Amino acid sequence: MTDCPYADCPGEVQSSAKVGYCLTCRQPVFACQQCGAQNRAFARFCRRCRCEGEFPKRSMGAVGSKVLDLLGREAREIAAADQFWVAPASRCGFMWALSLSGIVWRINPAEGSAARFATLGEGFGRSPIRIRNLVGAEGSRSGTHLLAASPREVKSVNLANGRSFSWIAASPGGRLLSDLNEDGYVTVESDGAYIYALEKRAAGYYLLRRHLDREAVDEFPAGGQPAGGPLRVEGDAQAGAGVDRPGDQPAGGSLRVEGRICAYTEDSLLALGDSGVARLPYAVEGPALLSPREPHSYLVAPGASPWLTFGSDVYLPAQGSVFLYMSLKDFPKDSARLPVTEHSAVSRDSAGRFVLTTPTSGAASGAIELFKGPAPATRVKDQQLRATGAEFLDGPFAAAFVSSVGAGRIRFYYEGCAPRDARLAGNIENQIGFYPCGAAFVLAHFGDKSLGFSIWDV
Numbered sequence: 510m511t512d513c514p515y516a517d518c519p520g521e522v523q524s525s526a527k528v529g530y531c532l533t534c535r536q537p538v539f540a541c542q543q544c545g546a547q548n549r550a551f552a553r554f555c556r557r558c559r560c561e562g563e564f565p566k567r568s569m570g571a572v573g574s575k576v577l578d579l580l581g582r583e584a585r586e587i588a589a590a591d592q593f594w595v596a597p598a599s600r601c602g603f604m605w606a607l608s609l610s611g612i613v614w615r616i617n618p619a620e621g622s623a624a625r626f627a628t629l630g631e632g633f634g635r636s637p638i639r640i641r642n643l644v645g646a647e648g649s650r651s652g653t654h655l656l657a658a659s660p661r662e663v664k665s666v667n668l669a670n671g672r673s674f675s676w677i678a679a680s681p682g683g684r685l686l687s688d689l690n691e692d693g694y695v696t697v698e699s700d701g702a703y704i705y706a707l708e709k710r711a712a713g714y715y716l717l718r719r720h721l722d723r724e725a726v727d728e729f730p731a732g733g734q735p736a737g738g739p740l741r742v743e744g745d746a747q748a749g750a751g752v753d754r755p756g757d758q759p760a761g762g763s764l765r766v767e768g769r770i771c772a773y774t775e776d777s778l779l780a781l782g783d784s785g786v787a788r789l790p791y792a793v794e795g796p797a798l799l800s801p802r803e804p805h806s807y808l809v810a811p812g813a814s815p816w817l818t819f820g821s822d823v824y825l826p827a828q829g830s831v832f833l834y835m836s837l838k839d840f841p842k843d844s845a846r847l848p849v850t851e852h853s854a855v856s857r858d859s860a861g862r863f864v865l866t867t868p869t870s871g872a873a874s875g876a877i878e879l880f881k882g883p884a885p886a887t888r889v890k891d892q893q894l895r896a897t898g899a900e901f902l903d904g905p906f907a908a909a910f911v912s913s914v915g916a917g918r919i920r921f922y923y924e925g926c927a928p929r930d931a932r933l934a935g936n937i938e939n940q941i942g943f944y945p946c947g948a949a950f951v952l953a954h955f956g957d958k959s960l961g962f963s964i965w966d967v
């Protein structure tokens with residue numbers, strides 16, 4: 510046992526776990542990797558030895574097969590009573606969610622509480638949030654922030670202290686893309702040095718970029734077509750080969766893509782480079798899916814962005830029954846159309862890789878497949894598998910919904926072990942996704958006028 514790191518709390522913390530919570534105040538804590546002292550959720554330096562650290566991401570796979578026993582218990586249920594359109598996120602032992610009324614909610618699984626944390630205002634909560642470390646920012650703006658956009662503004666909330674900041678304002682007559690229904694699959698992004706958003710003006714679409722420590726906003730014309738994104742592509746990647754193909758519009762010559770911010774349209778990836786936005790036409794047939802209203806036959810988690818980047822790999826949803834795969838390492842040589850079965854679902858594993866779940870159909874067994882580049886490898890096979898978009902993979906551990914007589918239920922898998930069904934308080938249908946969160950494993954789901962959380966302590 511060690512002392513609780515929170516002010517005015519006389520409590521004690523179980524000192525063995527890497528992540529946990531104080532048994533008295535129920536606030537999340539994490540152990541210093543150097544000296545083992547327990548620190549507050551948002552501490553950047555250990556309070557005993559001053560070494561740098563941050564709240565670790567919990568690996569469910571690393572818990573071992575005993576995770577099945579822990580998850581076999583009945584889940585606790587809590588709910589945030591507000592209207593929500595977008596998926597929540599897990600960070601530093603809390604779940605964070607942004608409601609349609611512009612309120613940032615903080616959910617503490619260990620405490621069983623859901624509370625209003627900060628207010629962003631009108632127009633927020635209609636496009637996916639991002640939680641990013643703005644460590645490059647000066648002074649009080651430095652830290653872990655929840656970023657979101659409204660048609661008028663990009664704002665953020667510092668999750669350590671609840672202070673909010675305004676970063677980008679829409680230009681006169683312009684509208685920041687910030688609505689899943691109206692603008693499609695759009696969000697905001699940061700690479701730690703800049704914040705990015707998309708804007709629609711009479712003249713077309715623009716990618717906007719604001720340096721964390723400078724007032725000025727750079728603007729880059731992104732063409733006349735509706736755009737999705739921005740998305741962040743990492744890794745050392747070269748994307749020049751596709752630009753000068755016969756028939757394509759020249760897009761400013763060879764382009765180096767390295768930890769790059771992109772957007773996408775129906776027929777091209779738009780990559781921000783030194784000389785502006787370069788248009789990289791897809792080497793495989795689209796058209797890419799820009800909005801949930803366009804025709805497609807697969808399921809994606811509601812309230813989230815269905816496109817996905819992992820390293821230099823980009824997976825874009827396409828209309829019909831296809832995903833477009835591109836590696837920006839060698840664009841467009843390494844690209845493919847990934848056909849998906851009707852009613853299958855796409856999700857991502859704990860590292861962010863592309864996961865495809867094919868439901869059981871007739872005699873064919875359902876499967877959860879994890880992709881490496883364009884190639885799938887089957888991780889789970891189950892005669893009762895359903896596809897919902899909420900599937901979760903973390904190494905040897907997996908969670909998914911299965912159909913048994915009359916009802917949907919959750920099944921947990923661990924490689925080499927018999928799967929285990931979970932007990933829930935109610936019948937959950939609008940599942941968003943599973944999240945490791947501090948010392949808990951959480952299933953988020955949309956309720957009628959609330960956002961619900963099923964919580965298992967692990």
Ligand SMILES: [Zn+2]
Binds near residue numbers: 513519532533536
């Ligand atoms: Zn405490």
Ligand SMILES: [Zn+2]
Binds near residue numbers: 555559
């Ligand atoms: Zn320490």
